[in-house]
Amino acid sequence: MQKYQAYRLAVAPMMDWTDRHCRVLHRTLSSRALLYTEMVTTGAVLHGDREKLLGFDQAEHPVALQLGGSDPAELAEAARIGEAWGYDEINLNVGCPSDRVQSGRFGACLMREPGLVADCMAAVGEAVKVPATVKCRIGVDDQEPEESLFTLVDLCARAGVRHFVVHARKAWLKGLSPKENRDIPPLDYPLVWRLKAERPELTIVINGGIGSLDEAEAHLRHVDGVMLGRAAYHTPGLLGEVDARIFGGGETVDAFEAVRRYRPYVERQLAAGTHLAAMTRHMLGLFHGVPGARAWRRTLTVEGVKPGAGIEVIDRALAEISGLQEQRLARGLEAGEAA
The missing domain is CATH 3.20.20.70 (Aldolase class I)
Structure with missing residues (x-):
């Protein structure tokens, strides 16, 4: 330490x-x-x-x-x-x-x-x-x-x-x-x-x-x-x-990468009988300030507590974030071309 x-x-x-x-x-x-x-x-x-x-x-x-x-x-x-x-x-x-x-x-x-x-x-x-x-x-x-x-x-x-x-x-x-x-x-x-x-x-x-x-x-x-x-x-x-x-070295990790790294842990815990919501409740603020954050929170909150909820809930929530970002990027490119 x-x-x-x-x-x-x-x-x-x-x-x-x-x-x-x-x-x-x-x-x-x-x-x-x-x-x-x-x-x-x-x-x-x-x-x-x-x-x-x-x-x-x-x-x-x-x-x-x-x-x-x-x-x-x-x-x-x-x-x-x-x-x-x-x-x-x-x-x-x-x-x-x-x-x-x-x-x-x-x-x-x-x-x-x-x-x-x-x-x-x-x-x-x-x-x-x-x-x-x-x-x-x-x-x-x-x-x-x-x-x-x-x-x-x-x-x-x-x-x-x-x-x-x-x-x-x-x-x-x-x-x-x-x-x-x-x-x-x-x-x-x-x-x-x-x-x-x-x-x-x-x-x-x-x-x-x-x-x-x-x-x-x-x-x-x-x-x-x-x-x-x-x-x-x-x-x-x-x-x-x-x-x-703060420590003067090491990489910067964005929310998407954090989800990718957390995913194997979630899968192991699900296999051991842990409820998905016990893990996803800590992820709600991960995309704070990012377009689609509300959809991310809603999917995890509503779907994550259902009986039998699995890793697919995280994937679905992540897809909503990614989809909105792709739409924004596409609109930006179209605006640039129009200009």
């Missing part, structure tokens, strides 16, 4: 979105970006169906496992299991503000217990050889971000953590929904930039509200890496430019 500095551009862990099928699609677009699992609780790892929770395709590397928990011993054991499954990084969630997460004493509420987070990370760091990292907010509720963020980072750094992903917003634990917590609290990018400037020995990745690669490149003048969330999910095509623009 360090060879390509994969943290320079990462796709955020997003509940119900960044499952294994989503990550394989994203990997068809960028060979270098760091991908993250959805958050998995320590209890689920220790007692649940590990193949369902932790299984992933080898094509996904580099890929990080995000854990949710607050018991150092349980986190250490879950981290050992994650490393044994082949994950390239173990990340602790100190940023999710949902009520369910708070009731389990993990996620953003841990910003109030930086000493406990440091103890957890010390245990994880001793348990695994892969990087042990933290994803946090700048604070919660009435905390002063300059104090809460720097205290958490400094205590974790003393425990051996060298890599932090910082969502540049506070989280309000009462009064705002998880969705509102992604938009309403104001962003404070300069505070995260300052964290890097004052702690140059640490790897600092910035997250929150970053919607384009132009914005990502601007942030990279101040920090080590950028993590994209909703922009990468809703308009995954932008990941096709990541290797060339």
Whole structure:
């Protein structure tokens, strides 16, 4: 993972979105970006169906496992299991503000217990050889971000953590929904930039509200890496430019090529009994801004959920896009000849 500095551009862990099928699609677009699992609780790892929770395709590397928990011993054991499954990084969630997460004493509420987070990370760091990292907010509720963020980072750094992903917003634990917590609290990018400037020995990745690669490149003048969330999910095509623009080498992959690369994976999963819609739901934004994108989404959405839906649904949706492009090209040529 360090060879390509994969943290320079990462796709955020997003509940119900960044499952294994989503990550394989994203990997068809960028060979270098760091991908993250959805958050998995320590209890689920220790007692649940590990193949369902932790299984992933080898094509996904580099890929990080995000854990949710607050018991150092349980986190250490879950981290050992994650490393044994082949994950390239173990990340602790100190940023999710949902009520369910708070009731389990993990996620953003841990910003109030930086000493406990440091103890957890010390245990994880001793348990695994892969990087042990933290994803946090700048604070919660009435905390002063300059104090809460720097205290958490400094205590974790003393425990051996060298890599932090910082969502540049506070989280309000009462009064705002998880969705509102992604938009309403104001962003404070300069505070995260300052964290890097004052702690140059640490790897600092910035997250929150970053919607384009132009914005990502601007942030990279101040920090080590950028993590994209909703922009990468809703308009995954932008990941096709990541290797060339952010990592300084590699090809640019368009949406058509991504579909071609994803297709064999879809066929394998269909043969294993996976429903088509479980995979195509992550493809809806692939042709964002392209003529025919609406027909693409409609075909995948309507046809993909039908019993027995197969690869032909993707082919049909792709044909609609291609047909519209050919029509536009033909009209352009005719207009040119008329001129």
